[in-house]
Amino acid sequence: MDKQCQQIIKKISQVVIGKEEQVRLALACLLAKGHLLIEDLPGMGKTTLSHTLASAVGMSYNRVQFTSDLLPADIIGVSIFKADTHEFKFHPGPIFSQLLLADEINRASPKTQSALLEAMAENQVSVDGTTYPLESPFFVIATQNPQFQSGTYPLPESQLDRFLMRISLGFPPHQAELSMLKRQTQIDLSDYNCISYEELATLQAKVESIYASDEVLNYILALVNLSRESRDFPLSLSPRASLAILAAAKAWAYIDGAEYVTPDHVQAIFLAVTEHRLSPSFVESGSTDSLSVKLLNSVDPTQI
Amino acid sequence: MASFIQYLSQWRQARLESFINKRIPASDSHTLDRKNIFILPNWSGLCYLAVCAAIYLLATNYESNLGLLLCYWLLGIFLVILYLSYFNLAGIKLVSSQTFDVHVEQNLTLQIQLISDKDRYSFCWQDGYKTELKKVNASHQFVNLGWQAKQRGLFRFPRVRLYSTAPFGLFNVWTWLDFNRKTYVYPKPLTCPEYQFGTGRSDSEMDDSSNDENIGDSEFYGLKPYQLGEPLSRVAWKRASYNNEWQVKQFEQSISDDVWFSLAKVAGSEIEEKLSKLTWLLINAQQQNMTYGLELGHKVLQPQTGAAHLKSCLLALAKY
Amino acid sequence: MYKQIQLATHSEINQALSFNTYIFLLLASSVVMTYQAMENNFEAVAFFVFCALIRSLYWLQSDFRLNQLFTYLIYAVSCFLISTKFVSSGILNGLFSLLICLQALTIIKLRHFRELKTLVWVHLFLTAASLLFYLQIQHAVLLLISAILALACLLAHFLAGEHFKQVLNQMLKLVLIALPIGIVLFLVMPKLPPLWKMPKVQSQTRGLQDELSLGDLAALSQSSNLAFRASFKDKAPEINQLYWRSFTLQHFDGTTWRRNRYMESWQAVAEKKRQGLKWNNLQDTDFFEYQIITEASFQHWLFGLDLATSHQIGVLSLPDFGLYAAEPLTKRFQYSAKSYVIKNLPEYDTVNIDKLNLQLPSHKNPKTAEWVLNLQQNSNSDDDFINKVLTHFNQQAFYYSLKPQQLTYPLIDDFMFNTRTGFCEHYASAFTYIMRLAGIPARVVVGYLGGEYNPAGDYYSVYQFDAHAWSEIWQAGKGWQRVDPTLYVAPQRIGVNLQHAVGNDEFLAEGDFSLIKYDQFVAVKTARMLLANLDYQWTRWVLNYDTKTQKNFLKQLFGDTNNMWQSIILIALFFILFAMISFFSWWLFRAKNSRSxxxxxxxxxxxxxxxxxxxxxxxxxxxxxxxxxxxxxxxxxxxxxxxxxxxxxxxxxxxxxxxxxxxxxxxxxxxxxxx
Incomplete structure (x- = not known):
């Protein structure tokens, strides 16, 4: 495993105990320059993970708690008339930061959600006819509650696609929860900083230069094509999804310390990258296996 | 007489089946070659030969050597087309993937991976939907063969006929492949909200413990849209009074509270209807993250949660 | 967002035809239909073109439907066309007309693969039918290409998504693999005689006609079409001795020379009873053996050097020393002949000589008659008289020309004393007439003179412009003697060829375009000779490959073995061929990128x-x-x-x-x- 990455994962795992797999995925998402969506029940450590991750990679971040009365302007910013200069002055919102932590994104109204997601897609915001570029790179880590909970507005399918990965944490293992309970001290997140923001940028550049052979690309295409051809999939994976799979697989390969991508790497990130693109409504009626698992189980990586 | 003919055709069918079973044994992957490909000229092929014969007669009677040359050359082409039709299928590898369990009236899908080293054309399958692939690429391609699931229980995927007339339509090239796959067909889910918090066990003492009492023990959890048939006592009337939207109060069960579903307790006129209702209940319970057990006559599945448990419960229903 | 779930069904086999398919079909049809149009089926082909145009509208309007009334109208038109053709041009043309109308009716309704197949099958048959008439290599190649394109339609239907180049590429491979099979089958398969009598192919006669007016040959000599080709077995005569006799003309009405009744009765016997004359006692003289391949002239006349005999069935000798085919030459015809070199040819029927060969037209030529009388008085013998006449042609201002002036009546007088310009038939007519005036039996002989030697193929090509007429006179004790008065006017015509005799300006001046005119360029001449040789070999080995040639060929291949051995070798050969074909089809169509x-x-x-x-x-x-x-x-x-x-x-x-x-x-x- 790559040493730097190992260090980061170790540090984060001290806070988010027993979730090494999810931490690794979250880091991969960041290295692949993708937005991350964490979905789980309240109290499972979604917010903790996102905060720890942000401080570990040395990013400046703003946190927004999404509520049903949150307005687009609250995130993006507003133009205020200044009496002394007789001019409108733009007050940037929390979105103008390197990392935006959007807590419980599905509690906000669809209008606010789409304002955020549009900004994510275009990397800029327009207020009163003026365009303001966002930080580059700009990341969003959003958390959301499962959709069958009341008082939520599910994210539309077209916009779920903007998140590179969706991960869920689940209950911690017995031993991990025990050690969490034993831990008495308050956590100071600033202690958990591992690398600077500049170092993160070089890591990202390295990830991009990981080699992916034609065989691996064909494997990804085979998986993606299957979702398009088969009757079993109500939604199919878009070309954006195949790019996402490749980027995430490269990041995973880098974290793994490999110089090239193999089908194992693709498989490792595949569920996180594709599940929310294939079945937005958590569980398909009657089906016991997730569609992404179906896809993976259908393609033989040795025959590509 | 009629019965004799029927008998004869049955006998023929049986002979054919045993011949094919011997020649192309069931396997989850097949590579097409001499052993499992059959080839015969079809009507168009015979027409082609008839045209050749007509040209031969014309050429002979007019002593036209060019006509004869054309005729022989067309015969040569016919021969080469025979090979091409064969090579259109020969050499391809067909690998079937794992199958998934479905409910009655859903599609049973057998997914087949076609591993080909060249372009091939017009693959027709005689599955439930008469699937056709116009072109099979050198890159990976999948085909989904579908059948309608009509009956609950074990479903063996039948021997499927794959045929092609490409590239000239003069020969039928075909094969019968048995991919040796089977799957279970679960009953069709039938919405039945009145039992969604369990039916209780058939031999339990608290036979008459009502659902409401059950709910009374649990904590208020949230609201969800009202569905027809749900008890009116749980409708949140206060909310309904101002937004005209009926919502039902939901109560979270404490983890220790095991929910039981019993065949004997479900109301229904037919056994199939009861099983259908149980299917819906089980799926619903899993979606609500309940811990549930199933009682099917003498067979009892102890309360548990998770996808694997749901699967074993549904399997029990399918086999019942 | 939710993708459309498509249930593909096998009815897609009957899907709409691809554009490629249609283009291939149109290309293929255009070739065959052009040939059919040239073969007197013009109306039916025009009908086909009309239907194809209507069908092409489908591409512009996909919801195009034929109106019911229009459909009936089209049926009516095709019925009319077919029936009129049957009545006017006989069964064979009627049949072709029927097939073309069938194609037209199919193409107008062309929507599915089924109709396409019907079109292709009929197309193949029409191709074979066109091959009956057009035997030259270029036509054969063109028609074969059209058959390939028709088959490519079927391929293009299955390869609907592919580029047309790939379709053609596959088709070409297929065709090339199949070619050796076709050739071997052609070479070794026994040929059957015609199974039943077929209606005859009808066409305009070509080449020499059996009557000759002054100016006819001059017109014919504008044509550079091939008349026939000859290859000599051991040695060939000098080029100026290549007087290819076709037939003689004896009856002169003052304008036109014709066959007389006597000769026509011989022709009738030859055609009906297949009986001709047998020349005896010729064994001890010098002879030439040769083979001749004639073009299709739709006449009975054959060609031979004096005195020609042939043992071939269907080739008969007539008393005027000509060879005569029992059947009209509807296609290229090959026969072998043997010519005995006899200076003075014996007359078969000496009784009728004077009656037949001294006939004079009722229309008099007084000036010529007077001149002949004068000359005869000054001559001491017949031979002296003949010499004097020829010397007169030679020394007076007579000119040899392809474009003689129009003569006025009496024709011979006008020619002898006024225009004095003429082509060979003028001189032959005048000379023969003069001889008859002088009481010497004489007749006009029509045929060809000379030929072009092709060294690559070792044969002579004789073209229509080599057509020639000369005279023959009979003297008691000497028999028939050839006298060519043209020789005394334009010696180059006999010694070299027509082009030299008349000069480049006049040669083929009014005829169609021909490469022969540009023979002064070496490259053109070489190319022309090469093409000519190709056509010759094509004719010899393909068009006229008959049972006899086949036997010789097989003998050459396997030696003089008995039948059983031969069949065993043949069967083995078939097996080898089979194995080769399987290998090549596998090899050419194998996967390009085999699995690594x-x-x-x-x-x-x-x-x-x-x-x-x-x-x-x-x-x-x-x-x-x-x-x-x-x-x-x-x-x-x-x-x-x-x-x-x-x-x-x-x-x-x-x-x-x-x-x-x-x-x-x-x-x-x-x-x-x-x-």
């Missing part, structure tokens, strides 16, 4: 793991993931498999140079062997 070595090795390793250790791979598993299902005690296997899976991974997925891959493949092979 690494995949094969990987399959081998996985197979070994399955059979030796009972570890089966699930579909989605990679070789590395198999390590997880190995029992932890078997450290030996685990370490081996670790190395194998790592190597596989490196070869398949990492960035390696070719030599590095080779080294790793070798290592992998060893590891798998030891597994």
């Amino acid at each position: 070595e690494i995949i094969k090795l990987q399959d081998l390793a996985l197979n070994k793991l399955n059979t030796h250790y009972g570890l089966a791979k699930e579909t989605q598993q990679t070789p590395t993931q198999l390590l997880a299902i190995m029992s932890s005690e078997d450290t030996e296997l685990i370490s081996r498999w670790q190395r194998i899976s790592l190597l596989i991974e490196e070869i398949r997925f990492s960035e390696l140079t070719e030599p590095a891959i080779k080294i790793k493949l070798k290592q992998l092979k060893v590891l798998i062997k030891n597994l």
Whole structure:
């Protein structure tokens, strides 16, 4: 495993105990320059993970708690008339930061959600006819509650696609929860900083230069094509999804310390990258296996 | 007489089946070659030969050597087309993937991976939907063969006929492949909200413990849209009074509270209807993250949660 | 967002035809239909073109439907066309007309593969029918291409998504593999005689006509079409001795020379009873043996050097020394002949000589008659008289020309004393007339003179412009003697050829375009000779490959073996051919990028793991993931498999140079062997 990455994962795992797999995925998402969506029940450590991750990679971040009365302007910013200069002055919102932590994104109204997601897609915001570029790179880590909970507005399918990965944490293992309970001290997140923001940028550049052979690309295409051809999939994976799979697989390969991508790497990130693109409504009626698992189980990586 | 003919055709069918079973044994992957490909000229092929014969007669009677040359050359082409039709299928590898369990009236899908080293054309399958692939690429391609699931229980995927007339339509090239796959067909889910918090066990003492009492023990959890048939006592009337939207109060069960579903307790006129209702209940319970057990006559599945448990419960229903 | 779930069904076999298919069909049809139009089926072809145009509207308007009334109208038109053709041009043309109308009615309704197939089958038959009339190599090639294109339609239907180049490429491969089969079958399959009598092919006669007016040959000599070709077996006569006799003309009405009744009765016997004359007592003289391939003239006249005989069935000798075919020459006809060199030809029927060959037209030529009388008085013998006449032609201002002036009546007088310009038939007519005035039996002979030697094929080509007329006179004791008055006017015509005699300006001045005119360019001449030779060999080996040639060919191939051996060798040959065809079809249509070595090795390793250790791979598993299902005690296997899976991974997925891959493949092979 790559040493730097190992260090980061170790540090984060001290806070988010027993979730090494999810931490690794979250880091991969960041290295692949993708937005991350964490979905789980309240109290499972979604917010903790996102905060720890942000401080570990040395990013400046703003946190927004999404509520049903949150307005687009609250995130993006507003133009205020200044009496002394007789001019409108733009007050940037929390979105103008390197990392935006959007807590419980599905509690906000669809209008606010789409304002955020549009900004994510275009990397800029327009207020009163003026365009303001966002930080580059700009990341969003959003958390959301499962959709069958009341008082939520599910994210539309077209916009779920903007998140590179969706991960869920689940209950911690017995031993991990025990050690969490034993831990008495308050956590100071600033202690958990591992690398600077500049170092993160070089890591990202390295990830991009990981080699992916034609065989691996064909494997990804085979998986993606299957979702398009088969009757079993109500939604199919878009070309954006195949790019996402490749980027995430490269990041995973880098974290793994490999110089090239193999089908194992693709498989490792595949569920996180594709599940929310294939079945937005958590569980398909009657089906016991997730569609992404179906896809993976259908393609033989040795025959590509 | 009629019965004799029927008998004869049955006998023929049986002979054919045993011949094919011997020649192309069931396997989850097949590579097409001499052993499992059959080839015969079809009507168009015979027409082609008839045209050749007509040209031969014309050429002979007019002593036209060019006509004869054309005729022989067309015969040569016919021969080469025979090979091409064969090579259109020969050499391809067909690998079937794992199958998934479905409910009655859903599609049973057998997914087949076609591993080909060249372009091939017009693959027709005689599955439930008469699937056709116009072109099979050198890159990976999948085909989904579908059948309608009509009956609950074990479903063996039948021997499927794959045929092609490409590239000239003069020969039928075909094969019968048995991919040796089977799957279970679960009953069709039938919405039945009145039992969604369990039916209780058939031999339990608290036979008459009502659902409401059950709910009374649990904590208020949230609201969800009202569905027809749900008890009116749980409708949140206060909310309904101002937004005209009926919502039902939901109560979270404490983890220790095991929910039981019993065949004997479900109301229904037919056994199939009861099983259908149980299917819906089980799926619903899993979606609500309940811990549930199933009682099917003498067979009892102890309360548990998770996808694997749901699967074993549904399997029990399918086999019942 | 939700994708449309499509249920593909087999009815897609009957899907709409692709554009490529249609284009191939139109190209193929255009060739055959052009040939059919040239063969007197113009109306039917025009109908077909009309229907094809209407069908083409489909491409512009996909919802185009034919109106019911219009459909009936079209049926009516086709019925009318077919029936009129049957009545006017006989069964054969009627049949073709029927087929063309069938094509037209099919193409207008062309929507599905089924109709396309009907079109292609009929097209193939029409191609064969056109091949009956157009035998030259260029026509044959064009028609064969059209057959290929028709078959390509079927291929294009299945390769609907492909570029048309790929369709053609596949088709070409197919056709080339099939060609040897066709040729071998053609060479060795026994040929059957015609199974039943077929209606005859009808056409305009070509070449020499059996009557001759002054100016006819001059018109014919504007044509550079081939008349026939001759190849001599051992030695050939001098070029100025190549007087190819076709027939003689004896009856002169002052304008036109014709066959007389007597000769026509011989022709009738030859045609009906297939009986001709037998020339006896010719064995001890010098002779030439040769083969002649005539073009289709739709007449009975054949060609031969004096005195020609032939043993071929259907080739008969007539008393005027000509060879005569019992059947009209509807296609290229090949026969062998033997000519005995006899200076003075004997007359078969001496009784009728004077009656037949001294006939004079009622229309008098007084000036010529007076001149002849004068000259005869000044001559001491017939021979002297003949010499004096020829000297007169030679020394007076007579001119040889392809464009003689129009003569006025009396024609011979006008020619002898006024215009004095003429082509060979003028001189032959005048001379013969003069001889008859002088009481010497004489007749006009029509045929060809000379020919062009093709050294590559060792044969002579005789063209229509080589047409010639000369005279023959009979003297008691000497028999028939050839006298060519043209020789005394234009010696170059006999010694070299027509082009030299008349000069380049006049030669083929009014005829169609012909390469012969540009013979002064060496490249043109070489190319022309090459093409001519190709056509000659084509005729000899393909068009006229008959049972006899086949026997000789097989004899040459297998020697003089008995029948059983021959059949065994033939069967073996078929088997070899079969094997070759299978190999070539496999080889030409094999996969271009065969599966790489690494995949094969990987399959081998996985197979070994399955059979030796009972570890089966699930579909989605990679070789590395198999390590997880190995029992932890078997450290030996685990370490081996670790190395194998790592190597596989490196070869398949990492960035390696070719030599590095080779080294790793070798290592992998060893590891798998030891597994």
